[in-house]
Amino acid sequence: MALWDCVAGAAAARGAALIGPARAVPLASLAHASCLGEHLEALRGRAVVVAIRDQLTAATALLELDGVARRMVLCTPDLSPEHLPHVVRTAQADVWLGDDASNAPPDTGTLDFAVTADPQPLPCSVQRRASCNTEWVLLTSGTTGAPKLVAHTLASLTSAFAGPSADLGGQEGAAPVTWSTFYDIRRYGGLQIYLRALYTGSLVLSNAGEATTDFLARVAAVGVTHISGTPSHWRKALMSGAAERFSPAYVRLSGEIADQAILDALRAAFPRAVVAHAFASTEAGVAFEMRDGRAGFPVSLVGTSAEGVELDVSRGTLRIRSPGNATAYLGAGAPCLKDDEGYVDLGDRLELRDGRYFFVGRSGGIINVGGLKVHPEEVEAVINSHPRVRMSLVRSRRNPITGAVVTAEVVLADAAAGELSADERIRQEILDACRTTLAAHKVPALIRFVPALEMSPSGKLVRPSA
Amino acid sequence: MAVRSTITHLFQEVAREQQRQLAPLTDDLKLLQCGLDSLSFALIVARLEDALGYDPFDTAESFPVTFGDFVKLYESRAV
Numbered sequence: 001m002a003l004w005d006c007v008a009g010a011a012a013a014r015g016a017a018l019i020g021p022a023r024a025v026p027l028a029s030l031a032h033a034s035c036l037g038e039h040l041e042a043l044r045g046r047a048v049v050v051a052i053r054d055q056l057t058a059a060t061a062l063l064e065l066d067g068v069a070r071r072m073v074l075c076t077p078d079l080s081p082e083h084l085p086h087v088v089r090t091a092q093a094d095v096w097l098g099d100d101a102s103n104a105p106p107d108t109g110t111l112d113f114a115v116t117a118d119p120q121p122l123p124c125s126v127q128r129r130a131s132c133n134t135e136w137v138l139l140t141s142g143t144t145g146a147p148k149l150v151a152h153t154l155a156s157l158t159s160a161f162a163g164p165s166a167d168l169g170g171q172e173g174a175a176p177v178t179w180s181t182f183y184d185i186r187r188y189g190g191l192q193i194y195l196r197a198l199y200t201g202s203l204v205l206s207n208a209g210e211a212t213t214d215f216l217a218r219v220a221a222v223g224v225t226h227i228s229g230t231p232s233h234w235r236k237a238l239m240s241g242a243a244e245r246f247s248p249a250y251v252r253l254s255g256e257i258a259d260q261a262i263l264d265a266l267r268a269a270f271p272r273a274v275v276a277h278a279f280a281s282t283e284a285g286v287a288f289e290m291r292d293g294r295a296g297f298p299v300s301l302v303g304t305s306a307e308g309v310e311l312d313v314s315r316g317t318l319r320i321r322s323p324g325n326a327t328a329y330l331g332a333g334a335p336c337l338k339d340d341e342g343y344v345d346l347g348d349r350l351e352l353r354d355g356r357y358f359f360v361g362r363s364g365g366i367i368n369v370g371g372l373k374v375h376p377e378e379v380e381a382v383i384n385s386h387p388r389v390r391m392s393l394v395r396s397r398r399n400p401i402t403g404a405v406v407t408a409e410v411v412l413a414d415a416a417a418g419e420l421s422a423d424e425r426i427r428q429e430i431l432d433a434c435r436t437t438l439a440a441h442k443v444p445a446l447i448r449f450v451p452a453l454e455m456s457p458s459g460k461l462v463r464p465s466a
Numbered sequence: 467m468a469v470r471s472t473i474t475h476l477f478q479e480v481a482r483e484q485q486r487q488l489a490p491l492t493d494d495l496k497l498l499q500c501g502l503d504s505l506s507f508a509l510i511v512a513r514l515e516d517a518l519g520y521d522p523f524d525t526a527e528s529f530p531v532t533f534g535d536f537v538k539l540y541e542s543r544a545v
Contacts, residue, residue, distance in 0.1 A: 370504055400511055400521065400523035400524070401504055401507045401508035402505060402508040431483075445509045446512055446516060
């Protein structure tokens with residue numbers, strides 16, 4: 001069944017809408033209107049690069065294209081034009097779908113035609129008929145700079161919540177749900193929220209470049225009940241002070257390791273909300289969601305869940321075999337998505353402490369101090385536990401003695417910072433905490449206070465490549 | 467002199483942090499016998515780079531053996 005068939009009836013009954021910063025698209029209106037108009041039928045059976053810049057237009061187009069296009073490639077808004085030919089060729093795309101603000105189609109000689117989507121769906125006689133199982137292709141960062149293309153189906157993308165034992169909130173009889181996310185919906189984390197919203201309620205979209213304060217004011221004004229972002233998004237939100245005027249029922253973290261400090265801070269900021277942290281990736285899909293307010297996950301999660309998600313830790317990393325797994329990386333010569341046992345393993349390393357597994361970073365991000373390994377996230381968790389610290393970035397610094405040492409850049413939580421004596425005291429307290437908790441080689445050699453840390457367009461801390 | 471005193475101060479600071487017994491810092495003291503381990507030296511070198519703005523090891527032809535060599539290596543690059 002295509003996405004439209006799954007959501008249309010219930011969405012119309014709920015008066016659900018996709019809500020952008022300046023305008024909204026009521027889902028019911030799409031029964032007799034389209035942002036693709038007469039071009040919709042021309043896209044049937046095609047492999048379409050969805051290069052629409054405007055998020056609301058893209059959200060509408062994806063709903064219209066599922067079941068119609070054979071394949072659709074979701075270009076992230078920050079995708080560099082230099083990578084477009086690679087994306088078009090790897091996806092074997094034959095149609096370009098853009099809007100007024102999108103890049104021009106690359107001259108690969110393989111595109112048959114280009115279509116421009118209308119920002120506001122125009123009334124027309126539209127045939128909502130599914131004729132294929134559309135392949136959804138997401139882009140994820142590759143080690144070489146060129147994106148990797150990851151293929152999913154609607155079934156794999158919705159397996160975490162549309163199955164028989166789904167627990168979404170917002171189903172029949174429940175209070176209406178309005179979702180929002182800091183993510184762009186063309187990334188896996190955002191796409192999950194987009195699809196959940198279509199199945200259960202409305203969605204308020206973020207707006208690239210919008211200040212966190214303004215975004216939070218907007219979601220509060222619309223009455224958003226469910227909202228997701230990365231731990232870095234949430235730290236920024238808490239720093240903005242605007243979170244105080246917002247009272248959601250459900251706050252979700254994903255995309256980065258959620259440490260205890262951010263979970264505690266969110267519980268304090270949103271006392272009436274369920275604070276959940278999910279582990280998911282573009283390739284593996286959603287592995288689990290924890291709602292117990294504690295970092296990491298219990299040993300009992302290892303094995304097979306009711307939803308058919310199998311977690312394995314026997315090789316020291318979290319391996320995931322599930323209906324939510326992507327199908328494959330696209331492209332000739334692309335690496336195998338799954339290992340010899342059919343698991344997706346992205347090298348997320350685990351440490352077992354007191355019956356709970358904690359993420360200690362990715363194999364690739366390891367800092368090697370004189371032959372001893374340091375996972376940046378492990379050190380960041382200790383630094384972030386200081387009450388005056390908002391966020392931190394631990395990185396490797398080349399060193400002639402040990403090859404590398406650990407250094408830390410720290411953002412303090414309030415403006416009192418900047419006084420030299422206060423900074424020095426906090427620096428000492430952080431170092432004391434590190435020395436008490438961590439092995440000597442993991443304690444930062446240097447701590448620098450910085451006003452902010454760079455975040456990637458996907459809302460994660462920008463980490464220097466290992 | 468400023469370079470030497472910065473170095474001396476950092477040797478003492480790191481020894482204190484790493485809870486190591488530092489031998490009296492004379493010029494002929496062998497670095498490997500001064501009581502510090504390689505991690506301690508790594509910390510000293512990293513902090514010296516921040517304090518002085520340069521890392522003389524990137525062009526050094528030989529590794530310093532004594533405390534005096536170590537000071538000289540840094541003084542030779544001082545602007």
